[in-house]
Amino acid sequence: MCGFVGIASPQNHSHRELITAMSDVIARRGPDDSGEFYHPHGLISFGFRRLAIVDLTAAGHQPMHSRSARFTIVFNGEIYNAKVLATELRALGHEFVGHSDTEVLLAAFEEWGIDSAINRSTGMFAIACWDEAQQTLSLIRDRFGEKPLYYGWGGGGLRFGSNLRAITYDLDPTICPTALDRYLGFGYVPAPLSIYQGFYKLLPGSIFKLAPESFSCPPEDFSPRTSPSKYWSPSSVLPLDTVPLNTVQLDSVPLVTVQPRYSDAEVAQRFETQLASAVQGQMVSDVPLGAFLSGGIDSSTIVALMQSQSSKPVKTFTIGFDEQRFNEAPFARAIAEHLGTEHTELSVSNSDLIDVVRRLGDIFDEPFADSSQIPTLLVAELARRSVTVSLSGDGGDELFGGYTRYPACAKLSRILRLLPHSLRCAVAGIVGLIPDSVLDSLLRPLVSAARRASPSDHAKRATQLLCSRTFAELYARAVTMQDSSLLRPEVRQNSIRFDPLSWWQQNSVPGLSDQRTMMLVDSNSYLPDDILVKLDRTTMSASLEGRVPLLDHSLWELLWSLPSAQGARLLHRKRLLKDILRSHVPESLTNRPKMGFGVPLAYWLRGALRAWAEDLLSVRELESAAVFNTPAVREIWREFVGGRDSASRTIWALLMFQSWRVRLRRTG
16 A cells, blocks of 8 residues: 656656656555656656555665566555466466565556556556656556556646546646536535646546646646546446346347345355455555454454454444444444454543544645544544554445435435425425424424434435436435535536436436346446545545455456346345345344444534634635635534534535635645
8 A cells, every 4th residue: 555646758858856856756555665757768757655565675766676577566556366366477487586466466557558458457556657668658447446546747747646636736726616616516526526727537437548748737638537447347247137128138138037146045155255365365464454344244244254264353443432222332343342353442532522523634735524533533543553454344235225315315206206306396395494393393203313403304304315307316315415506606607517318327227126236326426526535535634545355356247247137135224234244243232233433423513513613614615615605604503503413514625625725724
């Protein structure tokens, strides 16, 4: 786990001072070693920071050259099947100086070529590789987007690297209005956009190859969504029976059904074997290793499989809160005691909270507003006191359809089909007129005590969703906070309007059920742009490597390629994961409502964080930002302070942007 920066320029001059300065920005991604490479003709410059995990010797130093000197690479991540690849390569005559996966990857490039080698590799990675023979630069990102890779043109050349702030170090980039609008909607900037105009995120599962004639400016036909070639995506393994009949034919005969290759029992056995193998492969490390444990199904299963394959207690870590609705620490503690792990728990105090929140603008190189970034950062820093690598249970909700919004949206979609749009909107209008206090008293007996928002918030949110004309619009409303009125008119005018149908089509395929389409859309957007950004930035800020066994692509290829009916059975309510966990942990310890990794955000913002928030949302700071409609923002803040909890996500997004911007102002 590391970080890199680079400049590709057709100009024959040195970038030494700039590369060094850019590398210093990402020092916490790799505190153990640093290195630089400068092409003799000035075409390519690499800077690298290393967090040594496998092969701690100088044999793992980067940038690294292949044996023939054809390839030069900077590589952030891990190749989990490096030993298997090395065995194959040795049989073909390759020799290795050390045992780093970087050296194996370069030998694989030499033997099979970049494209084939990447398809053979299992892991998480962001790679920049210069091919001296072909005179091409390849930028490569792993299948799910676990590792970041930004790129863009500025300063006379192509900039690329692990951190947006680093590659724009000496530039004065402008905010992208479309990216800002999407950020306020989603709480993150969706790929391929970045917050800066002209800079992009490489989409997961992509390879972007560029020749020197493209180093000074983008190719004429450049598109950040289509120019990089895709080598893998979750939709590439979907069963053929999900595709519309008129678009897929075999020997001119429409594909009507697909028979299961395996019985349900065989699928369950294969999945357990492959998951155990993925966990074992990700436990390979030359430094201390542990795991995040929330007490939920996903992390508990990962820890159970780790402990079953370990000869000593696995180190586990969790965060607790005083607010019991958000406190998963007792559940994690019970799981840890049953499995016999070496468990460490930290209870978050107000002083911890204020310190962390003030640092978020430094840790995230773009505005990012998933409030679970707070406990994730705290648990990463807690783990780093004892280990250098930590496994997590992320990815399970997308793989198994675990989010509570999935069944909720499926129920609402049936109402969409039954009731006319005009009637649904009329009902929404009536509900909107009812005072929150009245709705709360009427609905409180019908709502689970575990719900974090008030019943009136749920009711009004649901009726707003019912005004959707299509399921794509319904789901877009369910996962976004679209409110362009918070932006100044000139910013709105320069932004490309958000189109739910276009967003839906870009991230899904036709023919899937509503449930599977939601899972696929999240796998292509929310997972890489929110969940994995949060994990990477928080762990890297603590110089900790985070690994995600549930994102082993073989697991997805097994489960997502199942015929639709069989997949619906086996992916329902995490059935396969629960069956595995049940053999290690009593069901009584995990049979509880899903909590997620939330925080008491509204409580904090009206309490310990009130002064901090008031300052960032003051008229002075809002006017300084020059992008927000100040009266609209001040009004929503007043409503929130007055008790409107449903505005907390929007308030947090505004605060995270302001915190990010203020940090840039103070250091730039």
